[in-house]
Amino acid sequence: MRGEHGPNGEADEADARSENEATELRARLIDSIARREHPWGRASWEPRVLDAMRRVPRHKFVERASVAAAYTDEPYPIGLGQTISQPTVVALMTNALMLTGSERVLELGTGSGYHAAVLAELVRELYTIELVEPLGLAAMARLAALNVTNVHLRIGDGYAGWPEEAPFDRILLTAAPPELPSALAEQLVEGGLLVAPVGADQQLLVRYTKHGQALAAERLGAVRFVPMVSRPPC
Numbered sequence: 001m002r003g004e005h006g007p008n009g010e011a012d013e014a015d016a017r018s019e020n021e022a023t024e025l026r027a028r029l030i031d032s033i034a035r036r037e038h039p040w041g042r043a044s045w046e047p048r049v050l051d052a053m054r055r056v057p058r059h060k061f062v063e064r065a066s067v068a069a070a071y072t073d074e075p076y077p078i079g080l081g082q083t084i085s086q087p088t089v090v091a092l093m094t095n096a097l098m099l100t101g102s103e104r105v106l107e108l109g110t111g112s113g114y115h116a117a118v119l120a121e122l123v124r125e126l127y128t129i130e131l132v133e134p135l136g137l138a139a140m141a142r143l144a145a146l147n148v149t150n151v152h153l154r155i156g157d158g159y160a161g162w163p164e165e166a167p168f169d170r171i172l173l174t175a176a177p178p179e180l181p182s183a184l185a186e187q188l189v190e191g192g193l194l195v196a197p198v199g200a201d202q203q204l205l206v207r208y209t210k211h212g213q214a215l216a217a218e219r220l221g222a223v224r225f226v227p228m229v230s231r232p233p234c
């Protein structure tokens with residue numbers, strides 16, 4: 001006899017305990033980010049961004065991590081030499097996109113799919129490209145399991161962007177190219193924003209605004225991302 005909860009009762013209770021713990025740890029993590037001074041001059045935390053991060057279960061994107069590890073403010077390995085970004089960095093980059101909710105957005109570097117899930121809460125449609133097929137397929141499965149319906153995922157090289165779906169209101173890179181790929185500016189609307197870590201040894205997070213054929217660059221701060229490459233690791 002396993003008791004009144006039936007054969008799966010204990011497992012269900014353990015799952016519920018772990019979900020409650022995850023919700024509590026997530027709230028604590030986002031509260032701690034919100035209390036911190038925004039590092040970039042006069043910018044302040046956008047409440048919509050932090051609310052979206054309160055809703056998205058980061059632990060579902062790092063199955064190999066404990067729930068406690070999923071809610072530390074650190075990057076975490078997701079396999080094949082790649083990482084899920086640090087929550088503070090996800091908040092800063094999403095903030096920098098200045099989203100209002102109506103945008104069509106392109107993300108390059110889906111990784112675990114976590115940042116895509118946060119963006120999906122904040123935009124109309126998200127298009128995301130991942131170079132490494134097993135990572136892209138796993139991200140797709142996670143987003144489907146969470147019933148995220150406004151994310152369109154493609155496996156391929158983000159250097160070319162997604163011309164069939166262009167133009168985009170915003171473009172976000174979550175891997176660092178040595179310099180900005182030329183195809184991307186053409187896929188941005190007039191007045192659109194592109195946020196990217198750029199550089200090889202030393203990287204800077206830069207926000208570009210499109211004015212006619214030119215991009216005005218605003219340096220946001222030093223960052224450390226995996227490189228944007230053209231071929232997946234063997």
Ligand SMILES: C[S@@+](CC[C@H](N)C(=O)[O-])C[C@H]1O[C@@H](n2cnc3c(N)ncnc32)[C@H](O)[C@@H]1O
Pocket residue numbers: 082083084085108109110111112113114115116129130131132135156157158159174175225226227228229230
């Ligand atoms: C820091 S991880 C992204 C983290 C991700 N946004 C998340 O929430 O987990 C960078 C990702 O960019 C991918 N990547 C690198 N070069 C790429 C390229 N040319 N096109 C598309 N994705 C690329 C890597 O495979 C990796 O998954």
